[in-house]
Amino acid sequence: MKAWGHFAILPAVQQRTFNREALISEFRRINFLKPVKEAPVKSKGLMVVGIMAVVFFLFSAVALCQAEKEGKGGQKEWSKIIDSKVAEQAGDNAVINYEDGYIEAVGIGAVDLARVKGTNSRPMCLKAAELVAKRNLLEATEGIQIDSQTTVKDFVTESDVINASVRGFVKGSIKVKEDYLSDGTCEVTVRMPLSGKFSQAIMPPRVIQEDMKSEAPLPPPLAAAPKVVGSKVYTGIVVDARGIGARPALSPKIVDESGAEVYGPIIVDKDCVITQGICGYAKDLAAAKRSQRVTDKPLTVKGLSAEGAAKSDIRIGNEDAQKIRSAAETLDAMKKCRVIIVLD
Numbered sequence: 001m002k003a004w005g006h007f008a009i010l011p012a013v014q015q016r017t018f019n020r021e022a023l024i025s026e027f028r029r030i031n032f033l034k035p036v037k038e039a040p041v042k043s044k045g046l047m048v049v050g051i052m053a054v055v056f057f058l059f060s061a062v063a064l065c066q067a068e069k070e071g072k073g074g075q076k077e078w079s080k081i082i083d084s085k086v087a088e089q090a091g092d093n094a095v096i097n098y099e100d101g102y103i104e105a106v107g108i109g110a111v112d113l114a115r116v117k118g119t120n121s122r123p124m125c126l127k128a129a130e131l132v133a134k135r136n137l138l139e140a141t142e143g144i145q146i147d148s149q150t151t152v153k154d155f156v157t158e159s160d161v162i163n164a165s166v167r168g169f170v171k172g173s174i175k176v177k178e179d180y181l182s183d184g185t186c187e188v189t190v191r192m193p194l195s196g197k198f199s200q201a202i203m204p205p206r207v208i209q210e211d212m213k214s215e216a217p218l219p220p221p222l223a224a225a226p227k228v229v230g231s232k233v234y235t236g237i238v239v240d241a242r243g244i245g246a247r248p249a250l251s252p253k254i255v256d257e258s259g260a261e262v263y264g265p266i267i268v269d270k271d272c273v274i275t276q277g278i279c280g281y282a283k284d285l286a287a288a289k290r291s292q293r294v295t296d297k298p299l300t301v302k303g304l305s306a307e308g309a310a311k312s313d314i315r316i317g318n319e320d321a322q323k324i325r326s327a328a329e330t331l332d333a334m335k336k337c338r339v340i341i342v343l344d
Contacts, residue, residue, distance in 0.1 A: 078104075086248050086281035086343050093133075094140030098248035099281045101194045104176070105140055107133030110185045122186070126178055129188035137190055138170045144194070144202075145249040148308025152202050165201040194250060200274045203251060233329040236294025236338035237263065240285055241303035241314050246343055249312035251278050254339075256321035257304070263324070263334050272337040279339040288340045295338065299323060299330070303341075314341065 078095040081087050086099040094105035109128025111121050142153035156163045169192060177189040192198065239254060253264035261267075268278055282288040289298055301320035307313040324330055 084283065086283055088248070090140035090143050091136075093136040096140065096144055096194075098194070098250075099283070101277060102191050103137065103140060103144065103194060104189060104191045105133050105137035106187060106189045107131065107136055108181075108185050108187050113184070122180065125180075125184075125186040126188060129178070129186040130175060130190065133175075133188045133190045134170055134173060137173055137192060138167065141166060141170060141192070145247065145310050145312060146202060147249055147251040148253070148310045148312045155202055162201060166198070169198045169201070195275060195277050197274075199250065199277065203273065232323075233327050234297055234299035234323075234333065236298040236333050236340070237324060237330075238285070238288050238294055238298045238300045239303055239314055239316065239339065239341045240300060241306065241341050242285075242344050244303050244306045244314075245311055246303060246306035246314055246341070247311045248281050248341075248343060249310060252341065253313045255307065255313060255315050257315065257318050259307075259315075260321075262316065262321045263339060267331070267334050268337050269335045272335070276337055278337055279341055282340055282342050283344070285342050288342050291340055293338055294333075294340055298338075298340075 078087075078089055081095060081097060082089060085097055087095055087097040089095050090103070090105075093107070094103065096103045107129045109125050109130070109132055111125045111128060113121060142151065142156060144152045146152060146155070152166065156166055173190040173192040175188060176191045177187075179187045181187060237254075251265055254262045255264075256262055265278070276293075280288075280291065280293045282291070285300075288294070289300065299320075301316045301324070303314040303316060305315045307315050324334070
């Protein structure tokens with residue numbers, strides 16, 4: 001096809017001789033007029049630049065979405081943990097898992113690639129992320145509920161010794177996961193157990209005092225309830241506290257209808273508290289009954305209400321309280337912290 005000005009001339013009429021005006025008139029008459037819109041070179045250049053900009057934007061958006069997706073890996077795992085375990089998210093960067101007994105935090109770090117090049121960039125990126133993770137872990141640790149009235153932050157504020165101890169434990173936390181993200185940053189997850197030396201440092205003095213076993217009295221029996229001869233022996237206690245708004249803590253109490261303590265800090269052995277905590281937590285009642293913590297013959301009692309400012313103390317009925325108090329073997333099991341509280 002041959003071009004004439006802004007119009008295309010079909011082969012069938014190429015042999016005819018017309019001046020410009022006559023040719024156009026003839027084409028219009030037989031409806032062969034075909035406008036050819038050729039963009040100037042400058043417009044074509046702008047179009048190419050525009051296409052490149054759109055492509056760059058799309059790739060950037062995809063990379064950003066991917067980085068955000070990767071960077072929220074810890075949070076997604078925490079959502080599953082919170083749904084299936086007795087655990088609470090502490091801000092945006094940490095989770096307190098009371099059921100499995102640990103606190104975990106995530107941190108994201110980056111390095112200036114203009115200043116750090118070669119093989120040093122990744123280790124430095126990971127180190128930066130770990131420092132951020134431990135800073136987040138320290139902040140989250142302050143929110144751990146010790147008992148119904150107290151958090152770790154309360155003790156840290158009151159005691160420089162406890163403050164220094166907590167900082168030392170956080171500094172020694174274990175790195176459990178590290179990831180390189182597509183945007184060039186790194187994500188590190190650190191974890192610290194709630195038992196052990198950390199528990200010993202932040203528990204109220206009445207729980208961990210050395211002479212507790214010899215001086216701390218057992219809770220008195222109900223005044224109106226006589227001692228039951230040949231009462232059944234239980235190897236542990238499972239407290240069903242679902243549906244009453246109870247929340248977890250490191251040192252909860254179980255009380256009777258009058259508020260007298262049935263189980264708590266004045267009963268337990270300090271070594272058991274340090275190694276495994278005053279009680280365990282679970283979301284599944286059947287799984288709690290099968291737990292090795294309460295062994296094979298646990299007594300299951302129903303919580304009537306959640307008490308205290310933090311709703312971590314559980315009130316049970318007097319009849320259940322008497323079952324717990326009636327046998328020395330059952331009290332011995334409670335000394336060994338063979339108690340599990342089931343929460344929503």
